[in-house]
Amino acid sequence: MTSKQEFIKKLRNSSLRPTKQRINICEVLFNRDKTFHFTINDLFNLIKDKTGEKVSLATVYNTVHAFHKKGYLKEIPINSNQTYFDTNVTDHHHFYDVKEEKLIDLKNEDVGPIEIQKSIPGKKIKSVEVLVKLED
């Protein structure tokens, strides 16, 4: 089955109509070997480059938010004027190259288990993420 067919199926299963725009965005985001870290603007430009078809900026925002809500994308906490997203939705850690403004995945074994010895009454831990900032 071609990737396009799979994206259509996945979209349908998620109650998202498989539009031309969404399929193109899927191709750009998910037809990859490695994790993809991106800003909305990165993605907006890549769609044009890779598919030859233009998708409006509003649709890129809409789609990224829809995918995020469905759990197909993850938001990455770094301070930047733009929000970063990640196609790797598992719990994992990052290097952040401050100069290049680029994220790099860390494998969990590169960091080791992290035991949080403190707890807040009435709250439970949702995620534990390490951000390692890199400089030259």
Add this chain to the structure above:
Amino acid sequence: MTSKQEFIKKLRNSSLRPTKQRINICEVLFNRDKTFHFTINDLFNLIKDKTGEKVSLATVYNTVHAFHKKGYLKEIPINSNQTYFDTNVTDHHHFYDVKEEKLIDLKNEDVGPIEIQKSIPGKKIKSVEVLVKLED
């Protein structure tokens, strides 16, 4: 010596003129027992409340950036529409209460040492920060 005198001295030592506005901001930020996590807007409102004097928003931005550059404030990486700052400039980790949108300091012993087993050629580690997200 009163705190005001100390702030004046500290500002002078940092080649920042001790203006009424900066001293007020110092009182709000640094006259505390515990770490203070805030957004520019939090601070802007607190200044009016705590000192009775209004400082323009532009000055709050200017001053926070000046203090940040001097190393008296730290920027905290969480995804939010507003940037968070921290009066605790040491290397430390955080809980982030997603619902309350509040940061809580973690002591280093609450997390334990983190060994990063991977390195990127030509880059060195600048900081290692853990963000623990909390939910109900």
Add this chain to the structure above:
DNA sequence: TTCGTTGTTTATAATTATTCTAAAGAAGAT
């Protein structure tokens, strides 16, 4: 197929955090 419904895309406007500008004011040096 056609039709009606509902969901989606899009250009554009609105919003919001932050930065910039330039004029007025305050601090420091002489």
Add this chain to the structure above:
DNA sequence: ATCTTCTTTAGAATAATTATAAACAACGAA
């Protein structure tokens, strides 16, 4: 006191994101 330099400020500019509402496309039922 005078001069210089730094600071404050209101308001304008910028830039990311979200909202609006009209045109459009997908879907299901007839």
